Amino acid sequence: MDTQNTILQIDHLKTRFKVGKKTVYAVNDVNLSVARGHVQGIVGESGCGKSVTMRTVLQLLSPNAYIAGGDILFAPEPGGDAIDLAKMDRYGEEMRAIRGQKIAMIFQNPMASLNPVYTIGSQIMENLLLHEKVDKEEAKKRIINLLAELGIPEPEQRYNEYPHQFSGGMKQRVMIAIAMICNPGLLIADEPTTALDVTIQAQILRLMLELREHHGTSVIIVTHNMGIIAEYCDDVAVMYMGRVVESGTVRQIFQNPQHPYTRALVRCVPVPGMPKTNDLETISGSTPDASIAFDHCEFEPRCKFATEACRKGFPQAVECEPGHMVSCFARGGQS
């Protein structure tokens, strides 16, 4: 892998859950590469494996989940060596040293993401002291500076306040502070704005772009909101049933969608100025049961362009224009 320009490369990743006697195939063969300093969007409907893929990167999986194959190559330093996160012990020291320090994650629900019994200052401090040797005075200064940078007014005072004294948007800023205090190379935001109202959403997302500018952090934003992708991301990967079906730059995906699923997704979104009488397109059918292993393209049952080839195997990704990958038989994919 090209560690100069790529910070994270996921190859053929498979994550499965054992639920009783059944196996849930949550992530099937995900290939994704995140460019250094870019904002990578991951989009797809609920249950398509976006969050599980991201959790697999940090191995934050429940005990019944396991990685069935594939590599997660992570290169913290440009030009440095890449390490394979998928091969690490989930509970090991190595993995814990990466979490929070090299790769940080923020979650969907800021309301419940902070421990109600500690001040926000001490919760940010905890992450800092866990990974870096700094004395408390200096740590506090750094935290207050970061809080100020994240747009929290009166940071010295807010430092000593409890989570219940913060609003949702402010809590999400605190979450970002916890994630960013160790200056991680990669920030994974798992639906960071789903629980927030629209104006706060915009503020939080803009904040993440600013962090990218100032700290050079690469960001992955997981969302099902096409608007967020269009507005804030550089690159985007579209996922369906545990597979990346199409990836490329935002411009490529929105202006020249290739995969039938991506096309449908793009047309599902209302656009300002569109005639009121136009019906929005829907995707017929529903997502198949993830506990049944597919032996052919997962989108075939819902696809208008399905042919005999689609029922026989999985299409390999092909590059339809530079940097724009698509996995579809109808677009020249081979099994």
Next chain:
Amino acid sequence: MEAKKKSTRSSNSKRQFQKLLANKLSLVGFIILVVITLMCTFAFLLTKWDPSFIDMSLRYAEPSSEHILGCDQSGRDVWARVLYGGRISIAIGIVCSVLANVLGAAVGCVSGYYGGKLDQALVFVKEIFGCFPTTMIVLVVMGLSGQGVLVMCTIFVLTGWPSTMSYVRSRMLSLKTETFVENLRSTGVGSISIMFRHLLPNTLGVFIINITTNIGGYVLSEAGLSFLGLGVPKGIPTWGNMLNAARSFTVMSEHPLLWIIPGIAVSLFALGAHFLGDGLRDVFDVKTED
């Protein structure tokens, strides 16, 4: 800025304290507990007598300026015995209550957090300890090994932890699914730290309530068992032993101070603990938050 910081910091605990003060009954309980405990701790300031000093010439002496509550059947000063006896009774109550609750909380924490086989095993152990009646065990053990403060306290702790364990375990089961736990894990915090540093403090309210009410309960149990002659060895003055010494019919009818005084002390203390515990329940219960 410094002053401002202080005001926001204390506002939470201040509000809780005010809530406690607003509950008159719990305030009374709190005062009773503090006064009795202080009186017993500083007993040497309130009486000049040694609680074990025997003067047979003062047998069943009536209250006088020297002995304000009179003397018992061995001529020992009753006032001194109540004060010094309270030390042991209260100490037993506090130590047993704290140990039982700490043990219960620790086991409940591990059990609820890890779940699975370990949880089943620990719940099974808890059920076994929880289903024995304390008095029965004390009767049997004391009969076999003889009286002893340590033996009694051990039994109190061993039969006392299950209730706290159940509560902490059930809280853990719900707390461990909170998003903040996942968030902590995502920053590389270890399980032990998550369990004891982050989740356990969330159950602190009930922990404090349990300790308070249990202190009263154990003081009462100690008195009851000592009264039956099964608790603290006779030589050590405790409220229970004083009641035990006063249980003969002649003493009951002719020297009522010998049993009324320790009886009042035990009842007041236990009542105070229950009142305070009740008040604390209102303070810590978030559901009654206005």
